[in-house]
Amino acid sequence: xxxxxxxxxxxxxxxxxxxxxxxxxxxxxxxxxxxxxxxxxxxxxxxxxxxxxxxxxxxxxxxxxxxxxxxxxxxxxxxxxxxxxxxxxxxxxxxxxxxxxxxxxxxxxxxxxxxxxxxxxxxxxxxxxxxxxxxxxxxxxxxxxxxxxxxxxxxxxxxxxxxxxxxxxxxxxxxxxxxxxxxxxxxxxxxxxxxxxxxxxxxxxxxxxxxxxxxxxxxxxxxxxxxxxxxxxxxxxxxxxxxxxxxxxxxxxxxxxxxxxxxxxxxxxxxxxxx
Ligand SMILES: Cc1cc2nc3c(=O)[nH]c(=O)nc-3n(C[C@H](O)[C@H](O)[C@H](O)COP(=O)(O)OP(=O)(O)OC[C@H]3O[C@@H](n4cnc5c(N)ncnc54)[C@H](O)[C@@H]3O)c2cc1C
Numbered sequence: 001x002x003x004x005x006x007x008x009x010x011x012x013x014x015x016x017x018x019x020x021x022x023x024x025x026x027x028x029x030x031x032x033x034x035x036x037x038x039x040x041x042x043x044x045x046x047x048x049x050x051x052x053x054x055x056x057x058x059x060x061x062x063x064x065x066x067x068x069x070x071x072x073x074x075x076x077x078x079x080x081x082x083x084x085x086x087x088x089x090x091x092x093x094x095x096x097x098x099x100x101x102x103x104x105x106x107x108x109x110x111x112x113x114x115x116x117x118x119x120x121x122x123x124x125x126x127x128x129x130x131x132x133x134x135x136x137x138x139x140x141x142x143x144x145x146x147x148x149x150x151x152x153x154x155x156x157x158x159x160x161x162x163x164x165x166x167x168x169x170x171x172x173x174x175x176x177x178x179x180x181x182x183x184x185x186x187x188x189x190x191x192x193x194x195x196x197x198x199x200x201x202x203x204x205x206x207x208x209x210x211x212x213x214x215x216x217x218x219x220x221x222x223x224x225x226x227x228x229x230x231x232x233x234x235x236x237x238x239x240x241x242x243x244x245x246x247x248x249x250x251x252x253x254x255x256x257x258x259x260x261x262x263x264x265x266x267x268x269x270x271x272x273x274x275x
Pocket of ligand 1: 030032037100109112160166
């Protein structure tokens, strides 16, 4: 099916893009287009104007800054997968990126687009939650910072409003003791159960982000609390304590609950064996 007719705008600066969004409440941002364009073809999305942010150079970078990693929202999955800086300083990100979709998806799809889209089966939400990322969002009233705990609002809805643009994602420098384990839907690669784990060996704490299981990605706090200061893998069964697993054409709730527990244990063991 073809998308409904729309106007196309291609701003070259962030300020211009925000002004275009402010002029039209039916306008939508286009990043890599790998979620928005399929939705438009199915007429699930019918924006009357597309604001293509693909030519805004100030939204695409990976750098170490003030003791953190800063990534522009238009950075592609492939750029993250192939970043030597990230392999060294925040290795969970390349590990997640290389498990996304296929080469074409990774070449066009962006970190910012995936996060704003807030698909409950997307990979990035598990990682940004486990890493306690923060998000720089720009809108007509200026910039604001959103913490990862507040970013995913519900299924397919993030904290970024229609007239705002996600600009930057900031993450901590981490040790190598991280892992991402997913059971993927075979055709698309989307997660039926994805677990991102960060093990802090010195303080004996873990951070666990989960995707694919519930209507939105979440931190497995029950697992984290149960494991604080202890041997690390026994408490993975608590991974679904805080949520009602989804039941859909890809997997039953019971199968998802099982996968979440297995992948949680595997991610923790893998992270523990590294670094
Ligand atoms: C065949 C296929 C397989 C896939 N497999 C996987 C997979 O295994 N794992 C996975 O996680 N994902 C997968 N994806 C999704 C892919 O990662 C997309 O790239 C991603 O979800 C959206 O990123 P995008 O840059 O293409 O965003 P777009 O499609 O351009 O935009 C998505 C949404 O975000 C909004 N938006 C985009 N950028 C911004 C911004 N900076 N500020 C404000 N709003 C913004 C848009 O308005 C739109 O609503 C797959 C997609 C396809 C087509």
